[in-house]
Amino acid sequence: MPLQMIRKIKSRIVRFFCEFGGYKVAHKLTRNQPKIMMMHRFSEEPKAGYIDRKILRQQIAILKRDFNVIAFSELIKCLKNKENPPENSIVLTVDDGYMDMYSFAFEEFNRAGLPVTLFVTTGFIDGKCWLWPDRVSMLLKLASSDVEVNFFKENKILPSGLYSSWQAINNYLLPLSLTEKNHWIDQCAEKNNILLPKEVPDEYAPLTWTQIQELSESNVEIGAHTVNHPILSAERLSDVEFELVESKRRLESMINKAVSSFCYPNGQLDDFNSETEAMVEKANYQAAVMANCDCLSMDNPFALPRFAIGDDMYQFKKSVYGVQWIAKSFTT
């Protein structure tokens, strides 16, 4: 049977399981398994790739009813002391430091009294860089109907309006260093007569330091997410060290608190290695999170798994109730 067919059947079985009491079963089976959730963007109105206010309120209502939302630092304390966190523990994390964390999400989390950890890319806040996947999005937005791209010294034409085009460029750029990525994007823009703005456009705008200070003084823990958001395994070790040390230093000087958690940019298993983990520890962090749940073990505090959540409520319930955890534990 072709792999695609097997996957389709598997996902139908999971959906059937969920709809007929599966959430309840998974919730009970995984109640002693703390889970870390990962979010990125928020919006007032529904928008692809963003969690809108209405959905966020539905998600918060479920979290308040069925879970113990604990701070990331509380989870780390439990893991270090080999103590069990409260049953049904969930940790909420938000990556990067976009303005919409303050303008939409914070109000909702705060009203519900839920702790959140925000992983901040400091160069983004300082206005020194905008995140490279956003530059690719902008490039495609500003293009007319097609974009000529160069993959492995071969020219290709991609339709600018398709998500698959963004994905193809992203996949090509992922293994490159940050300098190579930005160089490729600049060259591609030039070739296609596209003028990419120097300043970050409003849609991709970062938080300000004043907002981060306000968040930090409330229920939001601040963690580091590098200075420039490079994929660490693609960088020289001296640059990795700079990204780890300088982001921590900058954050601590701005919020006047110790920063002890770190988040790997892109966060897939290939994006860091045991050498990177050792450098994270040496830079005086207590823990680090990935952006995937391919390895479910929480034994290594420097490679903690996270479940991505967005505006899809089915996906959200699968993640928080532990259906995904169970499915993954059978495949890993």
Ligand SMILES: [Zn+2]
């Ligand atoms: Zn990120």
